């Protein structure tokens with residue numbers, strides 16, 4: 678997709694603030710530091726739209742970005758990063774409630790991207806998140822980030838570990854991505870366009 682315009686819309690704390698335009702939504706989930714902000718910036722070709730390295734675990738909002746591309750319009754919905762050790766139990770619970778409320782019955786949600794770091798086996802949090810997301814039966818794609826940090830000869834091995842650890846069925850796509858090189862960007866846009874029926 679060719680990006681014409683992008684804008685940050687809102688940090689929504691609850692459903693009352695979710696946009697009502699009905700445009701398709703693509704949600705992004707992943708551990709703090711997995712490279713989520715970098716991926717958003719790379720997908721949108723914006724240097725600093727999604728702030729990279731926000732204070733981990735502190736954002737309890739869904740950040741909406743509106744994207745106007747040559748084939749249509751949609752939102753990216755950025756979930757707060759998870760898996761940060763210093764988050765209190767009550768903060769974690771608030772996080773879970775917010776995400777659950779969003780996933781349950783958010784009609785415009787067309788696709789969830791779950792980001793995992795290609796370098797490491799998925800964490801217990803990644804596995805829990807994957808199982809939780811699968812439960813909602815929303816189309817999912819797993820995106821393995823930081824591919825430039827793993828040598829090409831090791832990609833298949835690492836991808837196999839990710840598939841097996843998450844228990845991904847064959848029909849769920851697993852995509853290699855690098856915000857450094859742009860690897861995977863076109864493929865991910867194609868998947869998004871398909872899922873969002875743009």
Ligand code: GDP
Pocket residue numbers: 707708709710711712713714715716728729730731758822823824825826854855856857858
């Ligand atoms: P977030 O917490 O998930 O939003 O993660 P960030 O996007 O802030 O990235 C965390 C760190 O990883 C930053 O230092 C980024 O520069 C780095 N990073 C993110 N994506 C990539 C990538 O594809 N390749 C490399 N080499 N570094 C990356």
